[in-house]
Amino acid sequence: MWLTIFFCVTLLYIIYRLIKFWIINPWSIQRDFSRQGVPGRYIPIVGEILHRHQAILDDKPYSYVEQAAIKFGDYYHSSFGPFPCLHTSDPGLIESVLKTNSRFYHRAKLGRAILSAFLGYENVLLAEDENHTRHRRLVTPVFQHQNLNSMISSMANITLSFLEKWRITNNEKSSPLTLDILKEMSNLTLDIVTGCVFGVEAMQDRHIHEFIYENLKVATNEMEKRIYNMTIIIPIIKDLPLPGKRRIDKCRRDIKNITLKIINQRRQGLTKATCKGPDLLDLLLGPHGDDTRHKFTDEEVSDEALTFVLAGHETTATLMTWALHDLVTNPDVYEQCQNEINTIFNEHKGFETTMLSHLKYTEAVLKETLRYHPPVTLVARTATADNTIVASDGKQIHIKKGIDVILDLNIISR
Template structure:
C-alpha cells in the first residue's frame, strides 16, 4: 500500500517538481501529501488567500512552484508565458485539470462548454457563438431593463429609504435576468423563485465551496462518497434539472415562448445545428443552458456588487458616472441599444472593477503535450506532460510594470484619448484576463457586460446609495471572488418610477384569512409582481388594488408572521379576470382558483437556522482529519504487517533499494519521525548490506582456515 501511495500520489508530483526545479523555477519546498495546505488554510482563516498568493509572487517572481495539498502546481503571472498556455496556437496542448471536472461535472454534467474538451468543445462553441452575437443580445435589452426596474421597485416596498445587502439583492436580479433571457421565465415569478430555484442555487454553491475548502474535490475517491454535503448538491441538481427538462418540453410543445424581442437562448439552442446538420440533444441543451445560467449569474452578480462598492468608496467616480447617466438617460429614460453605447464612463468603471476584482482570480490548465512556454531570448520553460499551470490573473492585474498605480481604482485608464479618440493600449495583449482568453474564454462576456451596464445605469438613475459604516468588506475566493460578508448600503429613491404613469382601469381584489385575534394584518402587504403595485388590507383582511392594466401578474402576500402561496391573475383586454395556481415546474399545467382571491396561511416563516450540535464524530469524519490520518496510519501499520510476511518484506526492500538511489527520495519513515517524534530506523551495517552473498563467502573462508590448521 505504501508503494501504491508513493507511486500514485508522491512520485509523479515529485518528478514534475524536480524537473521544473532543474530548469531554475523557484518556489515553495516539496512536502508530500500536505504541500502548502497549512499555510493556505491559515491565510483563508485570516481572509487573505489572494493576498498570500500575491506575496508569493513578490517573493519568487512571476512564476513559481506551489502545492495545493498533494497536487503540485506552477503558478504564473507572466503575459508571454500565459499567451503560450491559453493562446490559440497551443489550444490542443492543454485541457482543464481533473479537479475542475470533479467540481463541476456533478453540477452541470460533462457535455457543455465549461467542462468538455477537444472536438466536442469545438463543435459546441461553433454552434453557440451565434447565440451571443450582438444582434441577439440587442433583443434581450428589454428584459434586462424590465427586470432591473422591478428589482429597484422592490427596494422601496415600505418607504423611500431602506437598508439592503447589495450582493444578495443583485444576486436575485442577475439570476432573474438570466432565467428570463434563457428560458422565458418572467420576472413576475421571482417571488416564489427566491424560495425555490434561487435558494437551491445558493445552497448548491455553498456545498461546493465547503467541499473545495476541505480538499474533497482533489481526491476522486472522497468526492464520490455520500458525505460532506454531497446530498445537497445531488438534490439541488435534481431539482434544477427536472425544472429545466420541463421548460424544454414546454417550449418544444409550444406551451411557452421567448420573452425577448427575438429568440431567447433556449430557442437558439433548439435550432442550432453543426456542420453535419446535427442538432443538440435535449441533455446537451439542458447542460448548456444550466452552464450559462449558473456561471453567468455568479459572474455578473459579483461584478455588480464590487462595482457598487468601489463607487460608494470613490466619490469622484460616482459623480462622473451619475453625470453621464443624467446626460445620456435624462428624465428616467429607459436604456436602449443606441443609448447604452454612449455610457463610456460606466463601461470604464466596470472594466476597472474587473481588473481589481476579476470574477475568476485564478484558473488552471493541464499540459497534455510537452512543449516550451516563454518568449524567445527570455526565460523559457519546458513543461512536462501532466503539469498543471495555474494562471494568477489577480496578481497579473496588479503588476507594477504593467499598470500604473496598480492597487488604485482609476477608471480613467480605460477612457479614450481626448485628442486622438483612440482606446488605451494595454502593456501586453495578455495582461488583462477578467474572462480568461483564447478558445476557452467566457462566451457570455458580452452578455455580462451589457447586462452590467444596464443595471449600473438604472441603479444610478433611480437610486442613491450610501455604504453603511463599520462593515468588514472581505474578498473571499473559492470558485469566484465575492464579498464574504456581503455589502450593506442605505438606498434612497431619487425619482418616481415612470411605469406608474398611464395605468389602466382594472382592479385585483380578494381577502387575506388569518386566525382570529391575529394582528399580522397590520404589517401585511399585497404585492403585484414584487411591488409593481402594492395593496394594504383592511381590518377584515379584504383588499382592492386599482389601476392595473391588462396582463398576467403574480399576486403575493408579504407578511412577517405568515406564509401565503402566491397566485397568478390574468386580466384580458376586456377586463375579464382569471385566477390560477402558480406552477413553476410545469407552467403549462393550469389549475384555476376562485376569484376574488382568498389567501390562507400555510405556516410561519422560518427566520432562524438551528445551531449545529458539536459532535466528536464531526471531527473524526472531517475530510481534513482523514486525509492526514489515513496516510499516517498506513505508514505506521503497514511496515509491521509487512514484517510478518517475508516475501512482502523482500519486495518492499527491493523497491526501496531501486527507488532511493535513482530518485534520491527521502526515507518516508524518517521524515515523519522528524515531524512527529519517535525513533528512527537503524541504518544497516556494511555486513548487512552485503546480503546473503557476503555470508556465503565468509563461511567458505572459515572452512579453509580450519582445514589449514588440521594439516599443520
C-alpha cells in the same frame, strides 16, 4: 499460505500506489522545477490547501497568492494537495499557455472535476476538442448582436422593478436601509439570467427562482468543502456516496428536473420568451440544420442552460458589487458616471439599446472594475504533452505532460 501472500502483496501494492500518488510523484515533479531554477516550495500531501483555506477564513482570499508572488516572484511551483503545479502571473508564460502553445493545453483536470460535479461535461464550458467545437458552434447564435439586443429591454425592466422594491422598502423603514449588496446583486442577476434563459413564467415564479438560488448555494458550499477536505481530488473517494456528494448530486438532479420540465413546456408552446425576440432557450432549442450532430438534445440544452445560469449570474453579480463599492469610495468617478447617464437619457425619450454605445465613461468604469477585480481570479490549464514555455525574462521552463499551470489573473491585473 498463498492467500496470505496474495493479501500481503496486494496490501503492499496499495500502500506503494498511495505513497507514489501522495508523495513521490509530487516531490519528483517539484524537484524538476527546482532544477530548472523555478522558485517555490514543496509541502508533502496537503500542499498549499491549508494556507489557502486559512486565507479564506481570514476573509482575505487572495492574500496567500499575493504573499507567494512577493516571496517567489512572477512564477513559482507549489501544489494543491498531491497535485503539483506552476503558478504564474508573468505575461510571457501566460501568452505561451493561452496562445503560443495552446495546442498542448486543456482545461485543468482538477477544475473540470470540480465543476462537472454540478454542471456535467456536456456544455461549452467543460467540453473539449471536437465536442467543444460542436457546442461552441451551436451556442454561437445566442451571442449574435441582434439576439442580445432583443433582451436588453427585458434586462432594463427587471432592473427597474428591482430598484422599485428598494425604494418601497426604504420608504417603509424609519431607519436607513442597509443591504447586503452581493446578495442583492446575486438576486438581481439571477432574475435577469433566469428570465433571459427560461422565459417570463420562470422569472415570475418565485418558487422556481428561490429553488434555483438555494440549490446553487448549497451545491457551491458543498463543493468548496469537498475541495478543502480534499475528498473531491482523491481517486475512488471522490466517487463514494458521501454526504457532501449526495447533496451536490441532489441539487444537480433537482435543478435538472425543473429545467427539463421548462424545456418540455417550451416545446409544447406553454411558455414564451420574456424579451421581444427569442430568448436563450428558444435559440438553444432552435434548428441548426437537419443533421442530428447540429442539434442539442434536451439533456444538452439543460446542461447549457444551467451553465449560463451558474456562470452568468455569479460573475456579473461580482462585477456589479465591486463596481458599486468602487463608485461609493470614489465620489468623483460616481458623479461623472451619473452626469454621463443623465445627459444620454435627457437626449432620448425612453430607453433605447443604441444609448448604451454612448456611455463611454461608464463602460470604462466597468472595464476597470473587471481589470482590478476579475470575477475569475485563476485560470488553470493541464499540459497534454511535454512542452516548453518562455517567460518575459527569456527563461525557458519545461512543462511535462499532466502538469497544471495556474494563471494568476488577480496578480497580473494590478
